[in-house]
Amino acid sequence: MSGTSEKRFLARYRAEAFPRPSVAVDLVILTIVDCELRVLLVERKEHPFRGEWALPGGFLRVGAKRGDFGEDLDAAAERELREETGLSSGVYLEQLYTFGKANRDPRTRVLSVAHYALVRPDLVPLVRPGGDVGEVAWHEARRPPRLAFDHREILQTALARIRGKIDYTDIAFELVPPTFTIQELRAVHEVVKGAHQDPGNFRKRFERMVEDGLIERAPGKRLTASKPARVYRFRRE
Amino acid sequence: MSGTSEKRFLARYRAEAFPRPSVAVDLVILTIVDCELRVLLVERKEHPFRGEWALPGGFLRVGAKRGDFGEDLDAAAERELREETGLSSGVYLEQLYTFGKANRDPRTRVLSVAHYALVRPDLVPLVRPGGDVGEVAWHEARRPPRLAFDHREILQTALARIRGKIDYTDIAFELVPPTFTIQELRAVHEVVKGAHQDPGNFRKRFERMVEDGLIERAPGKRLTASKPARVYRFRRE
Numbered sequence A, B: 001m002s003g004t005s006e007k008r009f010l011a012r013y014r015a016e017a018f019p020r021p022s023v024a025v026d027l028v029i030l031t032i033v034d035c036e037l038r039v040l041l042v043e044r045k046e047h048p049f050r051g052e053w054a055l056p057g058g059f060l061r062v063g064a065k066r067g068d069f070g071e072d073l074d075a076a077a078e079r080e081l082r083e084e085t086g087l088s089s090g091v092y093l094e095q096l097y098t099f100g101k102a103n104r105d106p107r108t109r110v111l112s113v114a115h116y117a118l119v120r121p122d123l124v125p126l127v128r129p130g131g132d133v134g135e136v137a138w139h140e141a142r143r144p145p146r147l148a149f150d151h152r153e154i155l156q157t158a159l160a161r162i163r164g165k166i167d168y169t170d171i172a173f174e175l176v177p178p179t180f181t182i183q184e185l186r187a188v189h190e191v192v193k194g195a196h197q198d199p200g201n202f203r204k205r206f207e208r209m210v211e212d213g214l215i216e217r218a219p220g221k222r223l224t225a226s227k228p229a230r231v232y233r234f235r236r237e
Helices: A003-015 A073-085 A121-126 A151-165 A182-193 A199-211 B003-015 B073-085 B121-126 B151-165 B182-193 B199-211
Strands: A022-033 A036-043 A057-059 A062-065 A068-070 A092-099 A110-118 A136-140 A215-222 A229-234 B022-033 B036-043 B057-059 B062-065 B068-070 B092-099 B110-118 B136-140 B215-222 B229-234
Touching (some): A036 A073, A036 A182, A057 A073, A073 A092, A110 B110, A151 A182, A182 A199, B022 B073, B022 B151, B036 B073, B036 B182, B057 B073, B073 B092, B073 B110, B151 B182
Parallel strands (some): A022 A110, B022 B110
Antiparallel strands (some): A022 A036, A022 A057, A036 A136, B022 B036, B036 B136
């Protein structure tokens, strides 16, 4: 296409502009504290749903000029995570699902590209919520308070996703400290699945992961209620 | 919030309007023909990428008036599928991923909420592509022609998704005719995974699915190169 005809095309394209949606990036930030799955929630200071709890998030930054169409979607999720937690690394972040019911926000058309993040328990004390929000707190993920918008559905989708993934991916290691005992890793599986895991079966599975080179012994031992336990670490290649 | 303060809020909200992205719904429509995974592609008649192959799709319809914010995202995907194939039922449709690189469309900021659809081989002859498009054709999904935009990445993501899901979900049944032989179901697994499946192991797995009530015998037999084979069907509850 020649420069002129492209310009003509673009002029026509812009003239035929139709309404566009806003796009939010909302975050389901999860961790495990005291053998309980928890989610980071913020209290809304603005209409709509003022005073209710919501998932943290914000709007995708979009540019309207050629050569500057704004930030990548992935970058927006990373920025929001940084703004909401103060953590810039060591946190697992993945796109979850895009929620797009026409009336999910009473103000205007807003799509939510939801992401979920897993924060290792040793990083929880470092979380410094920022941004222009009211109260921020960790809540029980399975028994959350009333949530704004469709955020309960988004949270449920995230819980189902990690429950489905824990058996065939490495995500369990995103929810234990850098070194862990067999019992600690089993507790992560139990908390994520919401179901008891047989210790004998889990130990066999754990030993297979060691044989496969996924996990290795780490120096030292962990004091436990009974005898000191061996500690291990995840081997990232 | 009282009616007046809500009105004031909304006026301010609209005054602070910032650029919004366009949102497209693109479809990876897959089937298996002659033991080969195929994808439905359309030839672009318009700038950009005129003359190149692309995934079928279109824009989410968004309304700007309160009480009419347009169509649900799910409804948009179903509408596009209907428009692109002429099929209104019997097709498996699921959201895949939202692609949001800032510069993925040279015209303006466009997010693609990609979906994938699985068309049973018996429905393929009924596919009647519609819409304002150029040529439409099934192509080898693993060796596609050059694709417009980031559509190659979207296609690869869909192939990885079904490869990952075929072992622990029912999606294989979306790619066989309503009745099928063990060999036909094994062929689906081989084609989706791109790898040979041991017939003995697959038969054991198949028998477990019969025992679990997931599959049942169907009336009749299928003529094959050797002796007539038993046919089965998937039991949806």
